[in-house]
Amino acid sequence: MILSCGEALIDMLPRTTTLGEPAFSPYAGGAVFNTAIALGRLGAPSAFFSGISNDMLGQILTDTLEASKVDTQYCARSDRPTTVAFVKLVNGQATYAFYDENTAGRLLSQDQLPVLPAGITTLFFGGISLVNDPAASTYEALQTREAATRVTMIDPNIRPGFIAGKEAAYRARIERMIARADIVKLSDEDLHWLAGAGDLTALARQILEKGPKIVFITEGAAGARAVTATQNRFVAATRVTVADTVGAGDTFNAGALAALHDAGALTKAALATVSDATLDAALTLGTRAAAVTVSRPGANPPWRHEL
Secondary structure, three states: OEEEEOOOEEEEEEEEOOOOOEEEEEEEEOHHHHHHHHHHHOOOOEEEEOEEEOOHHHHHHHHHHHHOOEEOOOOEEEOOOOOEEEEEEEOOEEEEEEEOOOOOOOOOOHHHOOOOOOOOOEEEEEHHHHOOOOHHHHHHHHHHHHOOOOEEEEEOOOOHHHHOOOHHHHHHHHHHHHHHOOEEEEEHHHHHHHHOOOOHHHHHHHHHOOOOOEEEEEOOOOEEEEEOOOOEEEEEOOOOOOOOOOOHHHHHHHHHHHHHHHOOOOOHHHHHOOOHHHHHHHHHHHHHHHHHHHOOOOOOOOOHHHO
């Protein structure tokens, strides 16, 4: 089973009322939440760990997870409020205003870490949950505890506006978590933010030198790449009419993980000797699933039968 560890929140997406007035509509979301949902819909065994509120928005999150076949037993419940993010879309590209202070997710603490059974073979981390303490330190502590014996993957999904004033501590945490991870996924923009200007493959190999076995790079409308110490595989994106890009990278992560799971490759030994065919399958399922997500409004990943 794949345990996605990170934020769950309510995205307030811009809409227009029947009277033509601008409005916001609530949708369950959060980068790591979206990956858990997409994994469940793609048929991979999916579970979720986060701080979830007992309020009505938290119930929306839990109901949405369970409707997509995601196991919620590892979530830490509290009476603190749910994080809310207001989304602005410009030419389909999303920017966010987060309301995260004193929330169930933000105040997740290390004494709420779950005991994991052997059936949890892979842990996925990422998103804004890695920015603010105590939650960020809690997720890092979980990865530290489990990285020696289970596969871990990280996608920082960097939001520069959200980390303003905290960049040094955030960079240090991401560097530590990348070094422990078996798989790293970065958008081309994230890779440049972390490693500077340069050729994407060369920069990805710099990331590999820190410890991971595979670096996935998403390159927007061009497609996605998988880089190992000896391999550089690329799959072009599926062409669709874009509604918005909310959840695209999150869905790619799920597709890549689901394909690796299907191939029996989610072990440390298998990842160290992964074949071109397995990498191509991961890139293909990731890009195909993401294409469906961007073709419809909000983070609404596809079910396997839709592919």
